[in-house]
Amino acid sequence: MIKILKNIMVSNGLVVVDVDVDSEISDFYLYRGSSSQREEYFLVLELTDTSNETLRKFLDEKAQEIFEDIQKSGKVEIFFEKNCTMLICINSEKLDPELVLALEEDPYNFKKNVIIYSDSELAELDNYLVSRPMEAFTGDMINDVLNANDGRDFLAFKYQRGRNVLYDLVIRVVLKLPFLVYKPREQKLENLSEKIDEAISDDNYEIFNHMLKAEWTDENVLDHVESIWGDKI
Known part of the structure; x- marks a missing residue:
């Protein structure tokens, strides 16, 4: 170590x-x-x-x-x-x-x-370093380990179950060395409008647009439901 x-x-x-x-x-x-x-x-x-x-x-x-x-x-x-x-x-x-x-x-x-x-943690880290074309224990290498597996390794570390021994050792080292900086991977935000459009069938798209355009109040809910769905309810 x-x-x-x-x-x-x-x-x-x-x-x-x-x-x-x-x-x-x-x-x-x-x-x-x-x-x-x-x-x-x-x-x-x-x-x-x-x-x-x-x-x-x-x-x-x-x-x-x-x-x-x-x-x-x-x-x-x-x-x-x-x-x-x-x-x-x-x-x-x-x-x-x-x-x-x-x-x-x-x-x-x-x-x-x-x-x-532990011996198993150190062996895992050695294998990781040997398997990659790098000699230095760099910030990029640390972030590759900590950002892998879409955050599931962090949850396993936090709740002490199904843990990744490589992740455990690397995060333990990062927490002890003030000059090592962890940079969380930026998550690409999905376009919710596109996702909604993809999920709604053509038959229901007109109903969906009516629902968005309507001004809903406690008093007119029933009227809007009847006008939008008509005889479908």
Whole structure:
């Protein structure tokens, strides 16, 4: 999963910062905006031990240690302290949701976003990327996934039934990364007048026009019905 996130970062104009951190976590990468107008950092890491105990220890101790080591590295700008998001990838479906929520709501140091994924979701995403002539995890690719199947995948995600694992993972990632923008597909509006004309038979078309032209009130409903339908009622 961290490989996918690295792809997303590079594809969206962020550059890697070469920084060493004295931590047990070896698989981590620091990115920053490539221009002065984009003063933000993203620290991407993966926890290989997916137990609740490890996550709790990370929340209580490791996050603080990493924050201090990066601050003292001399490789980051002053805005790092106020504008850095930690993206934590965890391959697990059995974590305590309350613990994940506590990690994301922890107000100290980094803003923390947890991306939980399963092996089946990651395999589906890998297959999707391999099957298409693209190397970058782009906004267009994201919108293709989220707009597919005429919105039925969103309803399945919302109501937790018959779900598309590819859609689930992509929308989870989009919700955690502020620079990814979902663009709903514009729906082509149908011409209702044409649809009505097509649905009404020739025999009933004259009656339909009379109904539209009549000025209906509570007092004249019966008169209009008799004049329009005559002996057909």
